[in-house]
Amino acid sequence: MSDYSYLYDEFPETISGEQLRKILHISKRKCAWLLQSGAIPCNDSCKSTRRYAVKLDDVIEYIIRTENAAEKVQPQRPPECFREQLNDVWFDVPDVLTITEVSAITGYTPNAVDRWIVKGSLRSVIVQTGLITCREWLIDFYCGDGYNIVKKVDMHLELLRKLI
Numbered sequence: 581m582s583d584y585s586y587l588y589d590e591f592p593e594t595i596s597g598e599q600l601r602k603i604l605h606i607s608k609r610k611c612a613w614l615l616q617s618g619a620i621p622c623n624d625s626c627k628s629t630r631r632y633a634v635k636l637d638d639v640i641e642y643i644i645r646t647e648n649a650a651e652k653v654q655p656q657r658p659p660e661c662f663r664e665q666l667n668d669v670w671f672d673v674p675d676v677l678t679i680t681e682v683s684a685i686t687g688y689t690p691n692a693v694d695r696w697i698v699k700g701s702l703r704s705v706i707v708q709t710g711l712i713t714c715r716e717w718l719i720d721f722y723c724g725d726g727y728n729i730v731k732k733v734d735m736h737l738e739l740l741r742k743l744i
Contacts, residue, residue: 584640595639597622597632603639614642658727658744665743666719673715682718687735701725 591599600620601611615622615632620642623633673685679697683690694711696702701724703717729736 584643587636587640591636593636594633595636596630597634600632600634600639604643656728658723662727662743663719663723666722669739669743670715670719675715677713677715677718678709679711679713682713685718687733696721696725 587603591603595603597608597611597615600615601608604611604614606614614620615624615634620634621638622635625631625633670685674681677685679690679693682688682693682702686693693702697704697711697713702713702721704711704713726736732740
């Protein structure tokens with residue numbers, strides 16, 4: 581958590597929506613949403629220009645609140661038995677897999693699999709025919725970064741329901 585006293589030197593006690601936008605480095609649309617939803621308390625004059633008046637104390641309180649919320653969020657970890665269960669489910673999967681085969685097994689698009697490889701989440705090796713990975717590395721991925729994929733495909737969700 582940082583000290584935000586420098587904001588009192590740069591901005592007045594009550595700031596406009598535009599100044600709020602500059603402090604938080606956000607878009608006009610997000611700024612309007614934060615103010616209209618009540619996430620940051622403000623006085624709304626309902627005029628078309630200089631509509632919002634926001635207390636600088638409320639802005640600093642919002643920044644600290646969001647920092648604390650971000651610190652509390654940690655990636656979930658799969659249960660200890662998850663790796664063994666994946667080994668049992670994928671026992672008939674070949675040891676060496678191409679991107680297309682990984683896509684077929686997981687239900688994700690080849691582009692998604694390629695992004696995992698480029699990002700470094702899924703290990704791979706370059707061979708003459710292209711990129712390949714192995715079943716163990718795919719299981720490592722599913723037990724690590726893959727477990728925390730936000731938008732899971734139906735095959736992934738079904739696998740999780742069956743195993744956990």
